Amino acid sequence: MIHQANSDRYKTMQYNRCGKSGLKLPAISLGLWHNFGSVDVFENSRSILLNAFDNGITHFDLANNYGPEPGSAETNFGQVINKELAAYRDEILVSTKAGYYMWEGPYGEWGSKKNLIASLNQSLKRMNLEYVDIFYSHRFDPETPLEETMGALDTAVRSGKALYAGVSNYTAEQTAEAARILKDLGTPCVIHQPRYNIFERWVEGGLLDVLETTGMGAIAFSPLAQGLLTNRYLKEIPKDSRMAREGFLQSKVLTEEMKTVLVALNDIAQKRGQSLAQMAIAWLLKDDRITSVLIGASSVKQLQDSLKSLENTTFTAEELKLIEEVSKPGWNKYR
């Protein structure tokens, strides 16, 4: 089946240059961490992917372990991209990562060359792709020389199995060192993927400066704090929500204090004519150093809601001050 893509797909999305590289990313990218695994309804996952592409989302972010079952998000994504979006492969950026636990034994995780290259080969097989656009070291490995981990990214790019190299969850210092090593190897580190949202600010303590000076782009993950920064949890915990599943987002986070914070943020969003999700995404895009905001979605409706954040990404000084004030009690309290 070949998908007939919406001919207006490039009309509303913005594309931002990723640091000083030649690569441009959509202001909003879609991640497949949740809702695209073998435990999920394939038809729903497929609709979200096709709807995203039809709205100018050209970038899909995966990792070896996304599922559950681990690996199944890549398998499902492979089904859609090869069957329905094959004609559009050159309009699409696919990323994947290696570093978190994936298989038994000493080579199934972390940052050895053995892990990264074997994992990339597995990912390509699952997705049935010849190459990915971005290959990430998913986390810093304190026991492997950084030269080896970055050497593996360089090898991946030189072999043509990846076009660009990136790092995720690295501190500012680790990122500066990674960028230096990769530059010496002749394969620039083009992108960092950190967690960044109204409740989690660690990147402001040095990482964003490092990215600017090294010419790297940033793609912010969990912009909605896994769904907390939306109108879903203002009163109770919806049965079909990520929090109800008590996995990576736990109900103990939703204290009375947190609810008060969310209601106050929701009020600010409403005054701006936005949903809380839209404001949370726009809040990240106000900063030019953020190349793309990497959202998740469990339905086409949510995706459509989030896409509208692009209609207003500017904030008054008073709005920003108010967001700081009312959100502070929620900082670093959602994980």
Ligand SMILES: NC(=O)c1ccc[n+]([C@@H]2O[C@H](COP(=O)([O-])OP(=O)(O)OC[C@H]3O[C@@H](n4cnc5c(N)ncnc54)[C@H](OP(=O)(O)O)[C@@H]3O)[C@@H](O)[C@H]2O)c1
């Ligand atoms: N590099 C890393 O270590 C790392 C780690 C985590 C994530 N990531 C990447 O970042 C991507 C996004 O992460 P995330 O899923 O945590 O992002 P998120 O955007 O913060 O949360 C997504 C969840 O928020 C809810 N939601 C989304 N849009 C909504 C809307 N408009 N209105 C109401 N609720 C809405 C949905 O929750 P419900 O499912 O409850 O409906 C959805 O599953 C991942 O898929 C992955 O690609 C990377």
